[in-house]
Amino acid sequence: MIKKGIGRQIVMQYFIVVFVTLFMVEVIFSLAIRVYYYDTIYNHMSTHSTWASDFFQKFVRLSSERDPAYFTEMLRTFELDNTELMILNRKGEVKASSNMFQADKAIQTSDVMQAAAGNMGKWVGRQTSTGEMVMAVSTPLQVRGENRYIVRFVTSLEAVNANLMKLTLFSAAVCLAVLALVTLFSIGLANSIVKPINNIRAVSAQMAKGKFDVRIKGDYRYELGELAATLNYMAQEIVRSNELKDDFISSISHELRTPLTGIKGWSETLTLGGFDPEETKIGMGIIAKETDRLIGLVEEMLDFSKLQRNEMKLVIGQVNLKELLQETMLNVWAKAEQKGIQIKLEDRTTQPVTVTGDGNRLKQVFLNLVDNAIKFSDENSWIHLVISRTEPGYVLVEVVDTGIGISEEHLNKVKDRFFQVNHQGGGTGLGLAITQQLVDLHHGTMDLHSELGVGTTVSVKLPLSEEEETGNGNNSEPDASAAGEAALDSGRNDAGGEKNGEEMG
Known part of the structure; x- marks a missing residue:
């Protein structure tokens, strides 16, 4: 039965x-x-x-x-x-x-x-x-x-x-034999479907209990095979997500403990008194610096939490992209100066570029990209910020560095939350995930191109404001003379000149 x-x-x-x-x-x-x-x-x-x-x-x-x-x-x-x-x-x-x-x-x-x-x-x-x-x-x-x-x-x-009765009984016997064979066949067919389902159900029940190391084994075909592969992939992603979460907790605990240790140590030291004004100033500076670092970490986690709950509110306005990138360069100038890194802004457009968006959030996007470029670049190297208009209705901003680069293995994962290529480099592993979501909120796209040991290029494409698109639609591409002049100026800047461009270092 x-x-x-x-x-x-x-x-x-x-x-x-x-x-x-x-x-x-x-x-x-x-x-x-x-x-x-x-x-x-x-x-x-x-x-x-x-x-x-x-x-x-x-x-x-x-x-x-x-x-x-x-x-x-x-x-x-x-x-x-x-x-x-x-x-x-x-x-x-x-x-x-x-x-x-x-x-x-x-x-x-x-x-x-x-x-x-x-x-x-x-x-x-x-x-x-x-x-x-x-x-x-x-x-x-x-x-x-x-x-x-x-x-x-x-x-x-x-x-x-x-004779008719005999034929009827014979045909009825044949029908009963056929019905019996079909019933046996249907039982075999049902078992071929039910057994894999029972196996998948048993494994998924273990997954529901938190045993994500189990896998559905068996070469199932068609929809059952797709279901088994999906559940295995889900378990794999959950395991990976848990590993990333554990790494994040370990990393953020270290990131929080380090500044807290410095703050506590200097506050206890300053409480004892007996220091000259210069030493007191140094201690207070360290406390202020570590406090800012803690605030940055907390704000980053808060931003990520808001983005995950779709609670991020944008203050929309008209943003001059070149001015925003210049402010970004000023904010990271001191950090770049410590490593002897030169940051140069190259504007390949013929007119000011305006986008519709939240200026503070867009500045957060480019601050994070440039900060990462500085963090993973060698000393005495350079970083280029390039503005161009490659297609009608959009502006492209490229952050190009000659740093350590990213391997192909990690390139598709760097935008995942909690993921860090180098766990010793500090941070929460949320920076690029937040950046990607902010770009998405502005209806733009972000692409990464990198080669290990050569450098990384991050391309952010944003839609132009309506006024900019209708007013300058015919100027989306610079003419030949402007392009030649830009190339000449770029060569001069590489040689040490500072014409038609912005350079810090």
């Missing part, structure tokens, strides 16, 4: 469909074979009835018509095997019969009545004298254009019905 579940439903559905189909086929087959046999018998007897009628009309004479010997001759000539031949008058009274038993009363079946009316008649029913099933075919016999007699053939259907 199959227990309740999808397996039983599959078997029952197959069983019902096949059973109904076979039942209909059995009924149609039984009716068709019965009609075929009965029609064959009827055609055979009707043909002989027609011959008898034609023979009677051609050769009968008035003198011989009333001669009972003629009927005897006619019975002997047209008699059929296993068939009774009778000659009746119009009242249904038997005048002659191939059977030695004579009917004691007139025959009034439907075939006789039709023949008396001048038509060939057929009747199937039970004979009153014997109780067996018979078929009777009656044809009128005309004398001088008048229906005077009726020739009637009667045959038993018991043997035919017995």
Whole structure:
């Protein structure tokens, strides 16, 4: 007995469909074979009835018509095997019969009545004298254009019905065998579906309990294979996310403990007193610096939390992109100066570029990108900020550095939350994730191209403001002379000049 579940439903559905189909086929087959046999018998007897009628009309004479010997001759000539031949008058009274038993009363079946009316008649029913099933075919016999007699053939259907019953039982047995085979096949099919589902269900139940190291094993095909692969991928991603979360907790704990240790140490030291003003100033500076660092870490986590809950509110306005990048360069100038890194802004557009967005959040985007470029660049290297308009309606800002670069293995993961290529470098691993989401909120895109040991280029594409797009649509690309001048100025700046560009270092 199959227990309740999808397996039983599959078997029952197959069983019902096949059973109904076979039942209909059995009924149609039984009716068709019965009609075929009965029609064959009827055609055979009707043909002989027609011959008898034609023979009677051609050769009968008035003198011989009333001669009972003629009927005897006619019975002997047209008699059929296993068939009774009778000659009746119009009242249904038997005048002659191939059977030695004579009917004691007139025959009034439907075939006789039709023949008396001048038509060939057929009747199937039970004979009153014997109780067996018979078929009777009656044809009128005309004398001088008048229906005077009726020739009637009667045959038993018991043997035919017995054969029909045998065929019906045989076909029913075949149908039952087919139904049994289909049921066995459906059970096998149901098991082939239910077993993988049970396996997937058991493994997913363990995953639901937190055992994400288990995997669904088995080479399943089609939708079941896709489901198994999806659950395995989900478990893998959860494990990876948990690892990243653990790394984040470890990293952020270290990031928070370090400044807190410095703040606590200097505050306890300054509390003791006895320091000259210069030492006190240094201590207070360290406390202020570590406090700013803590505030930055907390704000970064708060921003990420708001973005995850879609609670980040943007103050939309018109932002001059070049001015915003210049402010960004000023904010990171001191940090770049410590490593001897030169930061240069290169504007390849012909007119000021304005975008619609939140100036503070866009500044946060580029501050994070430039700060990462400084953090992962070697000393005495350079960073370029390039503004260009590569396609109508958009402005492209590229942050190009010659730092350590990112391997292909990590390139697709650096924008994931909590992910850090170098856990010793500090930070929360949320910077690029926040940056990506802020760019998305401004309907822009951010792409990373990097080569290990060569450098990294981060490209941020933002839509121009409507006024900028309609007013300067014809100037989306600089002309040849402007492009040549920009290239010349770039070469001069690389050589140490500072024409047509902004440079800090």
